[in-house]
Amino acid sequence: MARPSRFDVDQLLDAAVRLAAAGGPPAVTMSAVAQAVGAPSGSVYHRFPGRPALLAEVWLRTVESFQAGYMAVLDAESDPRRAARAAARHVVAWSRRHPAEATLLFYGAADFGRADWSEEHTRRADEGNERVFASLGALADALGATDARGRERIALALVDLPLTVIRRHLRAGTELPPYAEDLAEECAAALVG
Amino acid sequence: MARPSRFDVDQLLDAAVRLAAAGGPPAVTMSAVAQAVGAPSGSVYHRFPGRPALLAEVWLRTVESFQAGYMAVLDAESDPRRAARAAARHVVAWSRRHPAEATLLFYGAADFGRADWSEEHTRRADEGNERVFASLGALADALGATDARGRERIALALVDLPLTVIRRHLRAGTELPPYAEDLAEECAAALVG
DNA sequence: CATTAATTGGAGAGCAGTCTCCATTACCCG
DNA sequence: CGGGTAATGGAGACTGCTCTCCAATTAATG
Numbered sequence: 001m002a003r004p005s006r007f008d009v010d011q012l013l014d015a016a017v018r019l020a021a022a023g024g025p026p027a028v029t030m031s032a033v034a035q036a037v038g039a040p041s042g043s044v045y046h047r048f049p050g051r052p053a054l055l056a057e058v059w060l061r062t063v064e065s066f067q068a069g070y071m072a073v074l075d076a077e078s079d080p081r082r083a084a085r086a087a088a089r090h091v092v093a094w095s096r097r098h099p100a101e102a103t104l105l106f107y108g109a110a111d112f113g114r115a116d117w118s119e120e121h122t123r124r125a126d127e128g129n130e131r132v133f134a135s136l137g138a139l140a141d142a143l144g145a146t147d148a149r150g151r152e153r154i155a156l157a158l159v160d161l162p163l164t165v166i167r168r169h170l171r172a173g174t175e176l177p178p179y180a181e182d183l184a185e186e187c188a189a190a191l192v193g
Numbered sequence: 194m195a196r197p198s199r200f201d202v203d204q205l206l207d208a209a210v211r212l213a214a215a216g217g218p219p220a221v222t223m224s225a226v227a228q229a230v231g232a233p234s235g236s237v238y239h240r241f242p243g244r245p246a247l248l249a250e251v252w253l254r255t256v257e258s259f260q261a262g263y264m265a266v267l268d269a270e271s272d273p274r275r276a277a278r279a280a281a282r283h284v285v286a287w288s289r290r291h292p293a294e295a296t297l298l299f300y301g302a303a304d305f306g307r308a309d310w311s312e313e314h315t316r317r318a319d320e321g322n323e324r325v326f327a328s329l330g331a332l333a334d335a336l337g338a339t340d341a342r343g344r345e346r347i348a349l350a351l352v353d354l355p356l357t358v359i360r361r362h363l364r365a366g367t368e369l370p371p372y373a374e375d376l377a378e379e380c381a382a383a384l385v386g
Numbered sequence: 387c388a389t390t391a392a393t394t395g396g397a398g399a400g401c402a403g404t405c406t407c408c409a410t411t412a413c414c415c416g
Numbered sequence: 417c418g419g420g421t422a423a424t425g426g427a428g429a430c431t432g433c434t435c436t437c438c439a440a441t442t443a444a445t446g
Contacts, residue, residue: 002422003412196442
């Protein structure tokens with residue numbers, strides 16, 4: 001029906017992810033993305049109404065991809081202790097497979113301009129978080145963690161700590177060692193008790 | 194000898210810390226700092242040769258203040274297990290006392306424009322890190338952690354994990370609960386073994 | 387009181403990035 | 417083969433930030 005597109009949304013988002021991983025969210029400028037794929041800036045504005053929308057999509061696509069895999073792992077295992085270990089491993093394995101995307105996770109939605117997002121984008125972000133929060137809460141119950149402190153300890157063990165293992169190496173610029181998955185799993189197990 | 198200054202370095206850095214905590218490093222513009230203290234932009238350039246130097250000083254003053262207190266705690270206690278617990282507690286206690294500064298720790302030197310820093314600033318950053326790394330290495334030895342993996346686990350327990358406890362709440366916007374110090378200490382103990 | 391030196395105060399040049407606008411291009415369909 | 421449609425390609429207005437420059441101000445000093 002019309003002229004075929006040379007630049008599709010995912011191609012632009014991929015470039016944006018690379019830029020963000022290399023230089024942080026501020027490096028994701030409309031012109032930089034355009035230049036990265038060899039397009040004029042007008043083409044970027046054809047796909048995204050503005051920079052806030054582009055940043056929101058970069059963030060949401062990354063986080064939702066991470067969360068989808070994470071929750072799949074949580075739900076696949078019925079024994080809570082084994083689910084906990086698998087979850088911790090998964091975080092590291094996912095980051096190993098998606099290094100640029102993992103880098104983005106160490107920023108927050110705020111760094112991607114959440115304040116300027118559309119209501120729709122904000123809602124998507126909140127819903128994703130709530131879903132993970134709910135799954136994690138159910139697992140915490142199964143593990144006998146009843147109060148806020150116990151739940152926090154579970155969240156630390158299954159999400160934050162594995163991510164931190166990655167972060168140490170990204171920060172230092174050293175390569176992720178082969179034992180990273182084991183380390184995350186064994187630390188998670190130690191914290192879950 | 195001369196006209197007295199209305200705006201001193203620390204006053205400008207304090208404002209910069211507040212801006213960075215609220216809006217991330219990109220929010221620390223020369224004009225924003227000037228406006229925050231009620232000065233014209235020229236006055237900021239009188240104290241700092243440019244934005245890279247300002248960002249470097251903001252980062253280094255914060256990190257060095259954190260590291261000084263941290264190493265004092267590590268050195269004050271000779272029993273390694275007690276030192277470990279005290280260190281974890283200290284990270285949380287320091288962050289509670291310095292919420293804005295703690296927020297900055299979740300960025301990296303790269304986000305504060307390390308690539309544009311002077312050689313002097315880069316050196317200061319590296320030296321601080323090496324000192325902490327050395328102290329932590331000594332403690333790891335005392336705890337019987339010999340290989341890279343064991344050392345990494347110690348670092349996770351004594352630095353990254355306590356910081357992560359803070360980060361969860363800063364991200365979510367919830368207040369730091371009173372049990373945070375205990376939680377960090379008990380998690381660190383569990384990881385140190 | 388005049389000199390001197392450090393500092394303020396602010397105007398504005400230059401630049402980078404966002405976003406608008408619209409002519410042009412290329413494909414699909416009847 | 418020509419009309420309709422979706423996309424490109426790029427020029428340029430506008431905005432906000434960095435940084436320069438220099439006159440005006442203020443206090444200590446001899």
